[in-house]
Amino acid sequence: MKSIDGQKFAEMVQMGAHHLKQNADYVDSLNVFPVPDGDTGTNMNLSMTSGAKETAANSSGHLGRTSQALSKGLLMGARGNSGVILSQLFRGFGKAVEDKETLTAGEFAAALKYGVETAYKAVMKPVEGTILTVAREAAQQAVETAAESDDLIQVMEATVAEAKQSLKRTPDLLPVLKEVGVVDSGGQGLVYVYEGFLASLKGEELPERTVVLSMDELVSAEHHRSVQGFMDTADIQYGYCTEFMVRFEEDKTKDHPFDETQFRQQLSELGDSLLVISDEEIAKVHIHTEDPGDALSYGQTFGSLINIKIENMRQQHMDIVGSPASGNAGKEPAAKHPYAIVTVALGSGIAELLRSIGASYVIEGGQTMNPSTEDIVKAIREVGAERVLILPNNKNIILAAEQAAELAGIEAAVVPTKTVPEGLAAILAFNPEAQVSANAKTMTAAAASVKTGQVTTAVRDTTIDNVSIHKDDYMAIADGKITIATPSLETTMKALIGELITEDDEIVTIIYGEDVSEKEAEEMAAYIEGQSSNVEIELYSGRQPLYPYILSVE
Amino acid sequence: MSIQLENDYGKIDITNDVIARVTGEATVECYGVVGMASKHQIRDGLTEILRKENFSRGVIVRNAGADMQIDLYIIVGYGTKITEVAYQVQSKVQYTLKKILGLTIGAVNIYVQGVRVTNL
Numbered sequence: 001m002k003s004i005d006g007q008k009f010a011e012m013v014q015m016g017a018h019h020l021k022q023n024a025d026y027v028d029s030l031n032v033f034p035v036p037d038g039d040t041g042t043n044m045n046l047s048m049t050s051g052a053k054e055t056a057a058n059s060s061g062h063l064g065r066t067s068q069a070l071s072k073g074l075l076m077g078a079r080g081n082s083g084v085i086l087s088q089l090f091r092g093f094g095k096a097v098e099d100k101e102t103l104t105a106g107e108f109a110a111a112l113k114y115g116v117e118t119a120y121k122a123v124m125k126p127v128e129g130t131i132l133t134v135a136r137e138a139a140q141q142a143v144e145t146a147a148e149s150d151d152l153i154q155v156m157e158a159t160v161a162e163a164k165q166s167l168k169r170t171p172d173l174l175p176v177l178k179e180v181g182v183v184d185s186g187g188q189g190l191v192y193v194y195e196g197f198l199a200s201l202k203g204e205e206l207p208e209r210t211v212v213l214s215m216d217e218l219v220s221a222e223h224h225r226s227v228q229g230f231m232d233t234a235d236i237q238y239g240y241c242t243e244f245m246v247r248f249e250e251d252k253t254k255d256h257p258f259d260e261t262q263f264r265q266q267l268s269e270l271g272d273s274l275l276v277i278s279d280e281e282i283a284k285v286h287i288h289t290e291d292p293g294d295a296l297s298y299g300q301t302f303g304s305l306i307n308i309k310i311e312n313m314r315q316q317h318m319d320i321v322g323s324p325a326s327g328n329a330g331k332e333p334a335a336k337h338p339y340a341i342v343t344v345a346l347g348s349g350i351a352e353l354l355r356s357i358g359a360s361y362v363i364e365g366g367q368t369m370n371p372s373t374e375d376i377v378k379a380i381r382e383v384g385a386e387r388v389l390i391l392p393n394n395k396n397i398i399l400a401a402e403q404a405a406e407l408a409g410i411e412a413a414v415v416p417t418k419t420v421p422e423g424l425a426a427i428l429a430f431n432p433e434a435q436v437s438a439n440a441k442t443m444t445a446a447a448a449s450v451k452t453g454q455v456t457t458a459v460r461d462t463t464i465d466n467v468s469i470h471k472d473d474y475m476a477i478a479d480g481k482i483t484i485a486t487p488s489l490e491t492t493m494k495a496l497i498g499e500l501i502t503e504d505d506e507i508v509t510i511i512y513g514e515d516v517s518e519k520e521a522e523e524m525a526a527y528i529e530g531q532s533s534n535v536e537i538e539l540y541s542g543r544q545p546l547y548p549y550i551l552s553v554e
Numbered sequence: 555m556s557i558q559l560e561n562d563y564g565k566i567d568i569t570n571d572v573i574a575r576v577t578g579e580a581t582v583e584c585y586g587v588v589g590m591a592s593k594h595q596i597r598d599g600l601t602e603i604l605r606k607e608n609f610s611r612g613v614i615v616r617n618a619g620a621d622m623q624i625d626l627y628i629i630v631g632y633g634t635k636i637t638e639v640a641y642q643v644q645s646k647v648q649y650t651l652k653k654i655l656g657l658t659i660g661a662v663n664i665y666v667q668g669v670r671v672t673n674l
Contacts, residue, residue, distance in 0.1 A: 034642075034648055035645055037645070075633070078634075078637070078638050081584070081642050083638065084638050085585055087634070088633060091633050118633070122588060122634050123585045123586065123587065124582045124584050124588055124589060125582050125583050132585075168656055409661030413650065
């Protein structure tokens with residue numbers, strides 16, 4: 001198949017939604033992340049059903065319009081984390097094919113990829129090992145296959161295969177999944193949607209239920225879920241975890257046939273966390289109950305019992321409480337900087353502060369704090385980025401930074417920050433999605449919105465800005481202008497504070513240098529608080545030489 | 555301001571700062587949240603997106619004994635269903651605080667302070 005139109009795509013959507021619906025309860029049973037409330041399948045199904053309804057009501061031969069309908073239906077019906085992510089995936093897909101009458105294999109793959117990019121944009125800290133991972137890896141595979149084949153069925157086959165593989169790998173990425181022994185529920189839901197797409201392309205029917213349910217997987221997810229609620233052993237209402245299998249026997253089922261729904265109904269009266277799986281010969285049961293005997297007796301009315309296991313959960317819980325649960329903090333992936341911020345700082349504390357808010361590389365200037373063009377170029381090379389923004393944080397380095405930007409050999413721009421506070425404000429305004437030039441513009445504007453105050457000592461007698469200065473005086477510099485010089489650090493600081501902080505200011509950041517003790521800095525903060533009660537004060541040890549205090553006011 | 559728990563061995567004191575930090579971390583892991591906003595009135599209409607260092611600035615813990623309330627100031631991505639994202643944040647925050655601090659929160663109030671539009 002070389003291309004699909006809107007009509008065909010609408011059919012694919014219906015099939016995907018139907019297949020997900022068929023298996024929604026299985027998806028529910030896998031749900032342990034982010035909150036193990038067992039509703040992922042339900043939520044995804046509601047979201048997808050809403051999308052399919054809207055698609056059916058508005059489908060046309062025009063593929064773009066059909067996709068728009070899907071995207072709108074998903075957005076309106078989005079439920080739960082996975083539902084919101086699903087709606088984003090297809091919102092991006094819809095955007096990519098907006099004005100297309102029909103879709104080729106290559107365009108389809110590209111649209112899947114664009115959907116993934118859109119979905120990743122709406123989260124600050126994407127958690128890998130979830131539906132996002134499955135969608136990303138599947139789309140990547142789609143693009144690779146489409147590069148070699150123009151057959152839509154082949155591309156979709158490869159997409160489904162990779163989605164399944166990726167789903168299998170989710171426990172390696174998300175520790176809580178491994179702990180419980182399940183794959184990611186949202187990812188599983190997406191696999192069903194894609195399987196439906198594929199079946200529709202091939203014109204095949206899908207079996208009503210594809211899962212050969214693995215009891216172990218279900219049981220461990222169920223246990224994980226039920227354990228969450230118990231802070232205290234006394235909270236356990238049903239004390240025995242009971243598992244058994246019934247091998248059906250003809251003489252018993254002859255006049256008392258086995259019906260799974262009814263069987264489940266009967267057992268559910270006895271406890272919770274009930275799981276029942278059956279085929280023609282055997283039923284598997286898992287239940288938490290106070291009366292294991294009753295459950296077993298009921299099972300026996302259909303045949304003989306095999307593989308019986310009963311555990312006292314209160315005892316187990318007592319044993320566990322007090323032992324720390326294993327943490328599930330995922331390892332931070334190694335940082336890559338396709339888009340880097342290179343900046344300059346004096347003092348290790350300031351360098352740390354800059355790094356903590358997003359600087360990829362901080363050049364620590366020496367006493368003179370003036371790195372050369374070459375130093376900056378070296379730093380850019382070391383970061384190994386594709387695009388870079390350079391923040392000099394010092395009037396005297398701007399020129400060197402501009403030369404470095406020209407020599408860098410990659411896309412680079414200078415945000416002409418003159419002080420550390422300006423640099424901090426600029427980094428906070430950085431948007432990793434924006435172009436270099438756009439970032440340089442907004443970051444420069446952000447830097448301008450901050451007032452900087454600095455105190456440093458004079459090296460000789462002089463007069464600047466009509467202020468007479470004596471050697472070793474403490475000079476206050478407010479936004480580059482020297483306003484006062486006195487022999488006392490405290491007097492100078494207080495004058496600077498009076499000069500700098502106005503009624504409208506909200507946040508004052510004090511970065512104190514290596515010559516100022518923490519106690520002195522705290523006293524200074526207390527003084528500012530006394531002067532203007534409505535500002536919030538943040539204190540950092542910058543450990544910078546030459547400047548006892550650097551103030552940022554915004 | 556803090557939460558005090560007492561058992562046979564002594565007291566446990568959890569400061570609001572800890573609660574705020576935990577809440578902030580849980581929030582930014584939620585899908586659809588692209589930032590935390592400062593609770594301060596925003597000047598120039600420019601919402602400052604808080605970085606990791608000070609997520610807790612977008613979190614206010616109001617402590618009224620057992621009825622603790624949390625206010626969260628978030629920024630969401632354009633094109634997501636905002637009501638649903640907010641609901642997910644509420645549920646995740648409740649769950650996380652219960653799980654790691656054993657706290658039950660009276661209310662988690664979400665203030666959506668902005669929507670970030672990204673143009674690809």
